[in-house]
Amino acid sequence: MDVLSAPTSIEELQDRLLDLADSLPKRLRQCADYVAANPDRVAVSTVAEMAAGAGVKPSAFMRFCQVLGFSGFSQMQRLFRESYSQNWPDYTTRLEKLRESGADSPSALLAEFIEAGRLSLENLAKTIDPRALDAAIKAISEAQLVHIVGLRRAFSVAAYLAYAFEKMNVPTMLHDAVGKLDSRHAFREGDVIIAITFAPYTAETVDLAHAARRAGARIVAITDSLTSPLRQLTPLVLTVSEADFGAFRSLSATLSLAVALVVAVGAAEREVKK
Amino acid sequence: MDVLSAPTSIEELQDRLLDLADSLPKRLRQCADYVAANPDRVAVSTVAEMAAGAGVKPSAFMRFCQVLGFSGFSQMQRLFRESYSQNWPDYTTRLEKLRESGADSPSALLAEFIEAGRLSLENLAKTIDPRALDAAIKAISEAQLVHIVGLRRAFSVAAYLAYAFEKMNVPTMLHDAVGKLDSRHAFREGDVIIAITFAPYTAETVDLAHAARRAGARIVAITDSLTSPLRQLTPLVLTVSEADFGAFRSLSATLSLAVALVVAVGAAEREVKK
């Protein structure tokens, strides 16, 4: 048997599985079949479990991994684990390393932020709850007036929403806190307020959301994580968790969500008018 | 703290997380946030990895599991591994699923915008000119005062820049055109103005850039394409071309560029002060 280098992707592994399957002795063949049929189990099982599933002894499964070119089961498992949860668990660590290695040339920084944005987008695709999205859009398109509240970090999202809704002819009010004026008395029953805030949550935004609720307006929250204070105010929560870089957070995912929201509301309103 | 029985489903666990989050000490709170934001990691990570992700020591994470009612990490992980069968698909599969949910369903729209954002980011990585970036950063970090001008679509980028520079202690003035007041007489020699505009180019932004030039300020342009009117005003041009979907343009790439710019300037200024 040749000394093969380990596959570097699941696809590569599957190819190799196909190549080898015929030339494999009985027990190893069983392993191959089992892995091919249950690739999802590999990431979360022990050798013992995999072996039992394939109907072989652990040591046989071990040999199977080695025949595929891995040093052992652990290495093979790593492949499956990484492809399952895209590699941003150690994202913070990576940034620290980057810092230490002094490679903070602007281009390297940019590359990191690009990567952070990409991961955030992928994560959004994986975690968005389509029903929550539908519900939020329904609420917004039924609104008399859409209030948009997002301050500090979230202000740029709020500004973009205001711009885009305007372009879609959706009546909108951007609460920009200019001159420390807040417009909390503008909320009416039948209005919807889109409140955007991320940890550390801006008190004014949460305040305004409370005020809106007292006035009988519905609230759509765009926020991160389960522990957001907005979560207690409304069932309409869109969760976006962005990869952050120290104090700075990519807003790629949030903005993509924002624009999707606007376009969908625009489409929904056209429907209604027909 | 009550002796609680272990949650038997992920939903139950999330509820409990919400209940407890506020009453948890700092480190355990970090664990809660991390788990809430990355539930998919739990199935495939070790305590050490989870702890590192949450920024705590393994023993703290351990205590966190126990506070939730589990005997330890292993028991909690078992819960996540069992529910793993529904197999959260990878990014590509998931995106297809979102798209399949009907031509202009919200989820399908979101999928398109996510994809557009990703393309923009990739494109930015490929096309950015590192020398232009370096030059822009040098100019900005030498500035007495950084003016930021971006209106309409570009306003959200401008707002983000203003926020981020502020956090970095870089003296900044955001030209927001509130009340149609423009502050064209604020430009001074030694200042830098960051002008942001995309086709169709906003006249006010270009105007202000001209005014800044007359006043002897340097201009850094963030714009698209070769035909931008800002290109005649300054050699310091950062080009970002965003993929668009329908009438709407993703801002993912522009914002990543913006944040990289800010952090690099922050780093450069610290250098200077040393």
Add this chain to the structure above:
DNA sequence: CGTTAGATGGAAAATATGTTCCATTTTCGA
């Protein structure tokens, strides 16, 4: 039918991982 190369299973060794305990630090209230 005997020999041999290869395959197999079991058990021991090595390693990784989870868990507990306790000294030190921090926080909070008197």
Add this chain to the structure above:
DNA sequence: TCGAAAATGGAACATATTTTCCATCTAACG
């Protein structure tokens, strides 16, 4: 400001899991 209670981090300990090794078994070939 001090003292008590809680929280924290580190290290020791316990357990689980992986990996290796080798005696035994099986099948193929002369």
